[in-house]
Amino acid sequence: MKIKGRGITKGQAHGEILKTNQEISFLGGVDPNTSKITDPNHELLGQKIKNKILVFPGGKGSTVGSYVIYQLKKNNKAPKAIINIETEPIVAVGAVISKIPLIDQINIQKIPNKGKAKINANKGTIETNQNQNQNPEK
Template sequence: MEKIVLQGRGVIPGIVEGEALVCADSITGWGGIDPETGVIKDYENVNRGKCIKDTILIMPGSKGSNGWSCYFGAARAAGSAPKGWAFSKIDSSAGVASAVMQIPTVVDFSKEEDPCVRVKTGDFVRLDGTKGTLEILKACSQ
């Protein structure tokens, strides 16, 4: 496999590896996840029923109200949060949630390197919040 490294901007430093969970339509914050289990409950989300725990969560940005950061913060407190996350473009709710979560975070990718398009759910990836990179280490066989 050809090495694929997407360049964004690192926001919260750290390096994590894991399975990608791509939510191209984001996740509604208020009630979109069960913070105790990390399971996506958002009725309109194609990933409904999947768990965010220990994944590298990839989304275009936040979705919904300011409660978004509260739900993800509660997931972290319960031990059901992702290992790290990447946002195509950062917004205020995603920024607050990143500050609360303190997990490696990469944001602001170019349109050509949008992780919501380039990465697939199930890919094994490395997220480097210090360098601002997201590397696909092994593509899933979808």
């Protein structure tokens, strides 16, 4: 399946999907040393975002979250790419300064909960290896 959105930060990536329907606060919600989600109220608690195609609606919280994304990159713990419904400034700035491919204006319900994705943020395209019908409803 191929999905078209808006490329924010250029680049390409391929990898395993890690998807959530909850927003992510990088400051206090993600450990930049381990890449684990640390927010006790988040459905991805304890999961690592390192080397994943991270799919979530958008960011929330402090603007320092941009620097946490940068720390993740410097610590080799960053996601390979980010996909959002609507990227807000915290995630956008973090992706830009960290050179992480970022695409938004995506209906993330069309992205499977598991599997692999190929991202081309230069063109704003996402290709998944699964059919939309294989995406279970929550």
